[in-house]
Amino acid sequence: MEISDAQNKIKEFDEARGWESSWNLKDLLLNITEEVGEFWNLIKWVDEEKQRRIIEEKKDDASDFIGDTLFLLLKIANQTKVDASQALQDTLEEYEKRMPPEIMKKLKHANKNAGGWDNKNGS
Ligand SMILES: [Mg+2]
Structure with a gap:
């Protein structure tokens, strides 16, 4: 999926739920830090080699992090009208x-x- 398609899809997602005019930039930013914290929890305080091994075993968690964070970033792009x-x-x-x-x-x-x-x- 192209980035612009994903951004439009998230716009449609919000419109379908009546969320298009809810301006909650602060909460979206804090939500990104929550996602970062969840991901960091998997690999905190271990060396790079161990980090690689953990992520190989928990690829689904890495995928969730990327998906959740991209979703939030693209919501922010829509709210701020950034391409x-x-x-x-x-x-x-x-x-x-x-x-x-x-x-x-x-x-x-x-x-x-x-x-x-x-x-x-x-x-
Ligand atoms: Mg998450």
């Missing part, structure tokens, strides 16, 4: 400029505080 597909495209284009592959392959990440590199301000 989610365009927003993602804009973000990817920005990241392409900020984090060129030839530099990222050497440094592994873009966190300047940890010795990485990020062309955020076009320097």
Whole structure:
């Protein structure tokens, strides 16, 4: 399913329930943090290798997290009248400029505080 189709489907989902005018951005944002917390609970305080093993065993939980969180994000996109597909495209284009592959392959990440590199301000 394309992102724009998913966004429209969620709009129809809300309209069918009379929820299209209920503005609850704060609660939707808090709901995302709840989903993050649920997912984090699966893997907290273990090293990366153990995290991988846990997620291999609990792939359904990972799928639930992705589905629930995307649903909430697309509801937020509808409430704020943002084209989610365009927003993602804009973000990817920005990241392409900020984090060129030839530099990222050497440094592994873009966190300047940890010795990485990020062309955020076009320097
Ligand atoms: Mg959930």
